[in-house]
Amino acid sequence: MSSSTPLIYSSIALGVANHLYWKRYERDDTKLKTVAISLLPQPAILVALAQRSFSLAPFITSYAAFFLILGTSIILYRISPFHPLAGVPGPFIARITKLWTYRITASGELARAMRKLHDEYGPVVRTGPNEVSFIDGDAVNAIYGTNGLPRGKFYTIRTEPGSPTNLLFTTGQTHQRRRTRWNRALGTESLKNYDDIIARQTEELLDVLAQDSKDGKPIDLTRKFQHYTFDVMSDVAFGRRFGVTKSDDSAGYVKFILDFSESINILAWLPWAFEAAGLIPHIAKVKKQLLGFARELATSRAQAGATQKDIWYHLMDEEDKETQKPTMPEVVADGILAIIAGTDTSAAAMSSTVWFVLRHPENYKMLQKEINEDFAQNPDVRGELPYLSACITEALRLHPPNATGGPRQVPRDGPGKVILGKYLPEGTQVIVPPYSVHRNPNNFSSPTQYLPERWLPGSKSKFPNHRSETFIPFSHGAASCVGRGLAHKEMLALLSVLFYKYDMKFADGFDAESWENTIMDYFISPMGPLKIVLTARH
Numbered sequence: 001m002s003s004s005t006p007l008i009y010s011s012i013a014l015g016v017a018n019h020l021y022w023k024r025y026e027r028d029d030t031k032l033k034t035v036a037i038s039l040l041p042q043p044a045i046l047v048a049l050a051q052r053s054f055s056l057a058p059f060i061t062s063y064a065a066f067f068l069i070l071g072t073s074i075i076l077y078r079i080s081p082f083h084p085l086a087g088v089p090g091p092f093i094a095r096i097t098k099l100w101t102y103r104i105t106a107s108g109e110l111a112r113a114m115r116k117l118h119d120e121y122g123p124v125v126r127t128g129p130n131e132v133s134f135i136d137g138d139a140v141n142a143i144y145g146t147n148g149l150p151r152g153k154f155y156t157i158r159t160e161p162g163s164p165t166n167l168l169f170t171t172g173q174t175h176q177r178r179r180t181r182w183n184r185a186l187g188t189e190s191l192k193n194y195d196d197i198i199a200r201q202t203e204e205l206l207d208v209l210a211q212d213s214k215d216g217k218p219i220d221l222t223r224k225f226q227h228y229t230f231d232v233m234s235d236v237a238f239g240r241r242f243g244v245t246k247s248d249d250s251a252g253y254v255k256f257i258l259d260f261s262e263s264i265n266i267l268a269w270l271p272w273a274f275e276a277a278g279l280i281p282h283i284a285k286v287k288k289q290l291l292g293f294a295r296e297l298a299t300s301r302a303q304a305g306a307t308q309k310d311i312w313y314h315l316m317d318e319e320d321k322e323t324q325k326p327t328m329p330e331v332v333a334d335g336i337l338a339i340i341a342g343t344d345t346s347a348a349a350m351s352s353t354v355w356f357v358l359r360h361p362e363n364y365k366m367l368q369k370e371i372n373e374d375f376a377q378n379p380d381v382r383g384e385l386p387y388l389s390a391c392i393t394e395a396l397r398l399h400p401p402n403a404t405g406g407p408r409q410v411p412r413d414g415p416g417k418v419i420l421g422k423y424l425p426e427g428t429q430v431i432v433p434p435y436s437v438h439r440n441p442n443n444f445s446s447p448t449q450y451l452p453e454r455w456l457p458g459s460k461s462k463f464p465n466h467r468s469e470t471f472i473p474f475s476h477g478a479a480s481c482v483g484r485g486l487a488h489k490e491m492l493a494l495l496s497v498l499f500y501k502y503d504m505k506f507a508d509g510f511d512a513e514s515w516e517n518t519i520m521d522y523f524i525s526p527m528g529p530l531k532i533v534l535t536a537r538h
């Protein structure tokens, strides 16, 4: 027996003992730091107790044996029949580590990858050691409905002690309290106050398009839509006009917001990586820049006072409705959320709508007919436009901008939860990915085809499967999108006039066929340029 054998055995025993003890926190990311701090010194202490004179080799041996056996023990447990999710089918590697999805997530392919997994393994898939994805229609209400699951680590990991948190990262009563103000800010009555802003920004974009489309020059409509939605949102949220539509975002505001959201959301799928990334100076710097931007917006809005009833007006309770006043830092965080949540999403939905309509001449014809008649009736006020609404809705079904959706988590302090007959232990992360749910044939007939008429009255007989409650691009339940009404309004306003004023076609040389593969899924959905040639119709 070599002199290091007792040390190796002790390190192995210590590794196993640690796993048996810390296993209870397997699904508790709040304990990540505690566990790391506790583990790190243990092999060193073991060597120090056993060793009389100092030498490096025993330390290396002890650390290697300790972490090797700890890792092996974790893996064996996760793939064993004793793990509570052992009965849920899924790729073998997903049982061991969530790290396997990192490359997929970072490449923006998550939504498409999730669909492949469901095609292969069925409606319930284990997508990580402690993560399950559902695409069955009944899962939507079971997970997002009244007795469903709250948001969890995907969101809470982003909150920092002492820093303001936005609505998206809150749960329970705090969420409810803050959501009441948001509901006021984006309810039917308030939406009327935003009509002028939407009309002004629509005019501004039309001027730019008229200029840029001269001589048949192709235009990247996605980029133009992002500028439009950013300008609408910064005005609606803070009464601030950046004019990025006119300047073509020369100062890079939109780019900054999109880049920030992208990188932060990739990391949120791996809480420990998120923690570690906080130590990277670049990430810390960008986070600081965003806060600085938000504070600057807030300060100028606060100085200007209530000149319009914008989102800030309601979130700050400038109309004095409440006894418990909102705090400035939380309203700053919520204000910037409005811009982030409302910029990429609506722009993505409009891009997809144009792309689908242009690829389906029969839909294009019907749409132009509806819009022509509507403008002929009254050039200044839009009617209901049910066909355009159906075209947008169908685009949102096939290309939901938040394609994998916001995960939920079984509460860590409870007994676990049974969802559709599957027991999920406390702390399990649960996904209901809209991209896959919308393409499930049990939820929608001919699910991969673009058929706007499925959303029109009287279409039931043609579409035997039409579970509209499984249409979840805005999520579902108490924490679903509060900006849905505003998004609908601005999309209808812009697209109706765009289809009325211009004939649109894909630019020569533009690969329309594969454009949809450029749509990435980073919780937001950045996409490649949508190159369109506009020809004035009137």
Ligand code: HEM
Binding pocket: 167, 168, 169, 179, 182, 337, 338, 339, 341, 342, 343, 345, 346, 349, 400, 401, 402, 405, 406, 407, 472, 473, 474, 475, 478, 479, 480, 481, 482, 483, 484, 486, 487
């Ligand atoms: C087509 C456009 C849009 C889509 C597809 C969309 C989608 C979503 C989704 C899926 C969620 C839930 C996310 C989660 O649970 O993690 C959400 C939440 C939210 N959205 Fe939207 N959104 C859109 C437009 C907007 C607009 C224009 C605003 C304007 C302010 C907005 C503000 C918000 C806010 C504040 C939340 C958080 C709600 C809460 O936590 O209670 N969204 N959105």
